[in-house]
Structure formats: C-alpha cells, structure tokens
Amino acid sequence: MRRIHPLQWLPSLLVLAAFILLWWLASHHQWVSKVFLPTPEATWFRLLEGVASGPLTEQTLQTVGRMVQGWLLACGVGVVLGAMIGISQNARAFLQPILEFIRPLPASAIIPLAISIFGLGPNMVLFVVAFGAMWPVLLATLHGFASLEPRLHEVSSALQLSAFDFVRKVVLPSAMPDVLAGMRLSMTVSLIIAVVGEMIASQPGLGQAILLAARSFRADELFAGIVLLGVIGFVANALLGAAENWLLRWQRT
Amino acid sequence: MARVNLKSLRGAVVPVVLLAVLEWYARGPGKNSDALAPPTEAAASLVGAVGDGSLLQASFFTLGSAAAGLAVGFVLGVLLGTWLGLSARAGRWGFLTVEVMRPIPSVALIPLAMLVYGFGVRMEASVVAFAVFWPMLVLAQAAARQVDLRLLEVADALRLSPAARLFKIVLPAMVPRLFVALRLGVAIALVVAVTVEIAANPHGLGYAIMLAQQSLDPALMLAWLFWIAVLGYAVNAGALWVQSRVARAMGASV
Numbered sequence: 001m002r003r004i005h006p007l008q009w010l011p012s013l014l015v016l017a018a019f020i021l022l023w024w025l026a027s028h029h030q031w032v033s034k035v036f037l038p039t040p041e042a043t044w045f046r047l048l049e050g051v052a053s054g055p056l057t058e059q060t061l062q063t064v065g066r067m068v069q070g071w072l073l074a075c076g077v078g079v080v081l082g083a084m085i086g087i088s089q090n091a092r093a094f095l096q097p098i099l100e101f102i103r104p105l106p107a108s109a110i111i112p113l114a115i116s117i118f119g120l121g122p123n124m125v126l127f128v129v130a131f132g133a134m135w136p137v138l139l140a141t142l143h144g145f146a147s148l149e150p151r152l153h154e155v156s157s158a159l160q161l162s163a164f165d166f167v168r169k170v171v172l173p174s175a176m177p178d179v180l181a182g183m184r185l186s187m188t189v190s191l192i193i194a195v196v197g198e199m200i201a202s203q204p205g206l207g208q209a210i211l212l213a214a215r216s217f218r219a220d221e222l223f224a225g226i227v228l229l230g231v232i233g234f235v236a237n238a239l240l241g242a243a244e245n246w247l248l249r250w251q252r253t
Numbered sequence: 254m255a256r257v258n259l260k261s262l263r264g265a266v267v268p269v270v271l272l273a274v275l276e277w278y279a280r281g282p283g284k285n286s287d288a289l290a291p292p293t294e295a296a297a298s299l300v301g302a303v304g305d306g307s308l309l310q311a312s313f314f315t316l317g318s319a320a321a322g323l324a325v326g327f328v329l330g331v332l333l334g335t336w337l338g339l340s341a342r343a344g345r346w347g348f349l350t351v352e353v354m355r356p357i358p359s360v361a362l363i364p365l366a367m368l369v370y371g372f373g374v375r376m377e378a379s380v381v382a383f384a385v386f387w388p389m390l391v392l393a394q395a396a397a398r399q400v401d402l403r404l405l406e407v408a409d410a411l412r413l414s415p416a417a418r419l420f421k422i423v424l425p426a427m428v429p430r431l432f433v434a435l436r437l438g439v440a441i442a443l444v445v446a447v448t449v450e451i452a453a454n455p456h457g458l459g460y461a462i463m464l465a466q467q468s469l470d471p472a473l474m475l476a477w478l479f480w481i482a483v484l485g486y487a488v489n490a491g492a493l494w495v496q497s498r499v500a501r502a503m504g505a506s507v
Contacts, residue, residue: 012349019350036369097264104440104485105478108448109459112466112474116288192358192448199363199452207360211453214364222368226361233356 038220047224056209060228063194063205066122067232070129071190075183078134082141083167092142103139107132107189108196115201125197132193133186140182144175177251180244187236195229206232290472299476307461312484315457318374319446322381327438329382330389331431335423337390338397351390359384359445363453373456377449384445385438392437396430397423432499439492443485458484 020040026032027039038046050056085091085099111128118124148171156166172179198207210225272292279291302308337344337351362380370376404426408418424431450459462477 009349011346015346016350016353036365093263094267098268101268101486102482104443104489105482106444106447106485108444108451109462109478109481111451112462113288113478115466116286116471116474188358192360195358195360196448196452199360210361210364214368217368219368222364226357226365229361230353230357233358234353237356 034219035217036219038223042220043223043227046220047227050221050224056224056228059204059206059209059225060232062203063191063198063207063229064232066125066129066194066197066203066205067187067190067236070126070194071133071183071187073126073130074133074186074190075137077130078137078182078186079141079172079179081134082138082145083171086142086145086171087163087167092146096142099139099142103135107135107193111197111200120201122201122203125194125201125203128197129190129193133190136182136185136189137179138182140178141172141175144171144178148174177248180240180247184237184240184244187240188233191229191233191236286471287469288471290475292475294472295475295479298470298473299480302461302473302476302480308480311456311458311461312480314374315443315446315450315459316484316488318377318449318457319381319442321374322378322446323385323438323442325378326382326385326442327389327435330386331393331434334390334393335397335419335427338394339400339423344394344398351387355387355391360448360452363449366449367453372454377446377454377456380449381442381445385441388441389434389438392434393427393431396427396434399430400426429500429503432496436489436492436496440489443488447481 023037024040027034027037047056085095107128110131111124114124114128114131118127152170152174156170161169194205195207197203198205199211202208206225206229210222210229213219213221213225275289276291276293279286279289279294299308337347359380362383366376366379370379400423404422405418408422413421446457447459450457451463452459454460458477458481462474462481465471465474465477
C-alpha cells in the first residue's frame with residue numbers, strides 16, 4: 001500500500017465526517033425510525049459509559065479472547081496438519097479431494113454438530129472457531145508444498161536434511177507469504193464465528209450483548225457493540241498486516 | 254487408463270473408510286449418541302427430506318436469499334468501486350470511510366437486520382448484501398484502476414458521454430476481473446446466508462439443521478450437514494466454471 005501524505009488524509013476525514021453528519025441528520029429528523037437508528041451522540045455516550053463502567057470492556061475482552069484462542073489453535077493445527085499431509089505425495093493424493101469437498105462448507109453449519117458433541121459451552125464455540133479458521137491456513141500450507149521450487153527439493157536432499165528440517169527451513173519460509181495471507185483471512189473468520197457462537201450458545205461477549213440489545217430494542221447499545229466489533233476487526237487486521245510486513249521483510253531485497 | 258482410474262479413486266478411500274467407521278461406531282459403542290448416527294440412517298433421512306419437500310423448500314429459500322443479497326451487494330459494490338477506481342480523487346476521499354466500514358463483521362448486523370426487517374428473506378438478504386458489498390467494492394476498484402489507459406484515451410477521443418464511457422469501455426474491460434469477484438461473492442453469500450439462518454432466521458437450510466439438532470435427530474442433522482456441503486461444493490464449482498469460461502471467452506487477458 002502506498003504511503004499517503006498527511007494532508008491527503010484531510011478530505012478523506014471530511015468525507016467520513018460528512019457521513020456521520022448524515023447519520024446525525026437522519027436520526028434527529030427521524031428519517032429513519034429511532035427504534036433502528038440511534039443518534040451518533042447516544043451511541044458514543046453508550047460506548048463511553050459501557051467502556052468506563054466495565055461491561056463493554058469485559059465483553060470485548062471475552063470476544064477477543066475467544067477469537068484469538070480459536071485463531072491460534074487454527075494456525076497451529078492448520079500448519080502442522082498441512083505439513084503432515086503436504087510432506088507425502090500419497091497423503092496428498094488421498095486427502096486432498098475430501099479437503100476440497102469440505103472447504104466450501106460454511107463453518108457455521110457444523111455448529112449444530114458441535115453443540116451435540118460439546119454441549120452449549122465455551123468449548124463448543126472454541127471448537128467451531130478453530131475448525132472454521134483452520135482452512136485458509138491448512139490450504140495455504142498445502143499449497144506451499146505443492147508449489148515448492150523443484151530445485152529446493154534437490155538442494156535439501158543433497159544437504160541430507162531431515163524431514164523436519166526440510167519443512168522448517170525450506171518449505172515453510174517459501175510458503176510464508178501464502179500462509180500469512182491465510183492467517184489473516186483466518187482472523188476474519190475467527191471473529192465472525194466467535195460472534196455467531198456467542199449468539200447461539202449464549203456465551204458472554206459482544207455477540208450475545210448485541211443480540212440482547214436488539215431484542216430489547218436498545219438501539220444505542222446495539223450500535224455501540226457493532227462499532228466495537230468493527231474496531232476489533234480493524235485493529236486485528238492492521239496488526240496482522242504490520243506483522244506480515246515485518247516477517248516478510250527479507251523477501252524485499 | 255486403468256492406472257489413471259485407480260489414481261482418481263484414491264481420493265474416495267478416506268471418505269469411504271470414515272463412513273464405514275462411523276457406521277460401525279454409531280451402531281455399536283455410540284448407539285445412544287445424540288451427535289452421531291449411522292450414515293445409512295442419515296441417507297434414509299436425506300431421502301425422507303427430499304420426499305416431503307422440505308429439502309427443496311429449504312434449499313430454495315437459502316439459495317434465493319443468498320442470490321438476492323448477492324445481486325444487491327454485487328451491483329452496488331461494483332458501481333461504487335468502479336467510481337472510486339476511475340477517479341483517483343474519489344478513491345482518496347472515500348478511502349477512510351471504506352476502511353472504517355469494511356472490517357465490521359457482517360454477522361454483527363444480524364441483530365440490526367432483525368430489528369429492522371423482522372425474520373424472513375429481506376433480513377437475510379440485507380446481511381448477505383452487506384457482507385458481499387465490501388469485497389466487491391475493493392475488487393472492482395482494483396479492476397477499474399487496471400483498465401488500460403489507452404482505452405480511456407480512446408473514450409476521450411471519441412468524446413463519449415460518461416454513461417457510454419462506463420458501459421462501452423470501462424465495464425467491458427473489467428469483465429474478467431468482475432467474474433473473479435463474482436465467484437468470491439458467491440462463496441461469501443452462501444456462507445453468510447447459512448450463518449444468518451443458524452444464528453437467527455427461522456427459515457432455510459441453516460434453520461433446518463439447527464432444528465434437527467434441537468429435536469435430537471442426529472441422522473437428520475448429518476443429512477442436512479451433508480446436503481449443505483454438497484450444495485456449497487456445487488455452487489462454488491459452478492461459479493468457478495463460469496469464471497474460467499468467461500476468462501477464456503475474453504481471451505484470458507487477466
């Protein structure tokens with residue numbers, strides 16, 4: 001992404017401000033019913049209050065915790081499983097078709113199965129988050145094995161690298177851009193499924209909070225929750241983007 | 254030839270073994286499980302769901318809502334994205350608003366959509382449209398930026414009106430990339446539609462599988478799960494096929 005001169009941020013900021021002004025007008029002049037659309041200042045007030053007095057902060061931390069735990073699990077399992085399958089031609093031939101079949105399955109569709117197995121608890125949510133977020137990482141790792149430069153294979157056998165070292169020193173670094181991109185996608189998936197899981201299993205967190213707010217027609221609380229979820233998504237993406245830049249700095253020579 | 258056939262069969266080994274193990278487990282040690290059922294019983298449930306029409310009805314609802322939301326999100330996203338991509342100034346000015354709105358997880362809007370529309374098609378389609386809109390906008394913006402400058406010069410030389418410029422020059426030049434975007438949109442739309450049904454909307458495939466779970470009917474639940482997987486695979490494969498057909502028809506210049 002190109003660096004943007006600070007002055008060029010100004011019009012961009014003004015456009016955003018204009019949209020917020022539009023929101024203000026729409027809510028104050030009742031162009032949209034107050035039941036759906038709170039005023040911006042009510043949302044802001046609710047947000048400040050919720051963060052200051054605790055419940056929103058707590059719910060945010062709970063959702064972030066679920067998301068990060070599931071994501072870490074997904075990354076770990078995805079890379080290890082991907083490496084185990086990818087290292088052997090045979091395993092790839094046997095397992096790739098079924099993986100390709102399961103991949104387009106919406107991760108949320110296994111929630112009912114997970115409920116039957118784990119019950120309506122935090123473990124169920126964690127399992128579904130990890131399951132859903134695993135695919136981008138797993139497939140990126142597999143793709144890394146499949147698209148490995150053939151000469152690297154020859155170099156590693158000439159160096160008599162063990163299978164473990166081959167994966168660690170050759171394949172993973174060369175697959176790193178793909179895997180990192182997969183991890184970023186995984187994070188987005190993790191947040192979505194964590195929220196859905198909280199809604200269904202009534203686990204404490206922002207997902208449950210916004211559902212309850214909507215059911216009791218507290219639009220300002222609902223919007224405060226949506227804003228916080230947007231912030232979580234934004235920050236997670238920005239952090240991973242920065243981590244990606246840093247981890248891949250050796251590639252830009 | 255025989256060798257090729259044998260190779261292509263290898264992919265079937267694992268599923269068959271898994272199904273056999275599941276069959277054995279669900280008939281033996283896990284007979285009273287609420288989570289697992291023998292695949293043969295699941296198959297019977299699937300046939301039953303086909304027979305009583307619930308399968309067709311649920312699939313129709315889910316696919317219909319996903320398609321409606323996709324259509325809205327795709328058209329709006331492509332139009333706005335094209336504008337932001339063609340005009341460097343618009344792109345710069347809109348940048349922050351797009352970056353602030355884009356990371357909002359689509360499922361966060363489920364409660365809001367519930368509040369506005371109640372349950373039904375419109376609620377589901379609106380969440381799908383929101384989810385599809387942002388990636389389409391970003392991809393269309395990138396596609397519009399990559400339209401050959403000479404084509405735009407031709408449009409200037411011909412003194413085309415802005416509408417003619419858009420519909421005769423810019424959009425045709427973007428077509429292959431737009432179909433790549435559409436394929437992504439199809440995948441997102443289906444996933445979000447099922448998710449909305451599982452989380453809230455009492456219609457369609459997602460609700461059917463939740464209901465099967467809640468009525469402790471693991472065979473039916475696995476049948477729905479299998480059907481959702483098949484449908485997801487088929488829809489994605491279809492979108493991929495269309496995309497590659499279009500890419501070839503357009504000279505595969507992507």
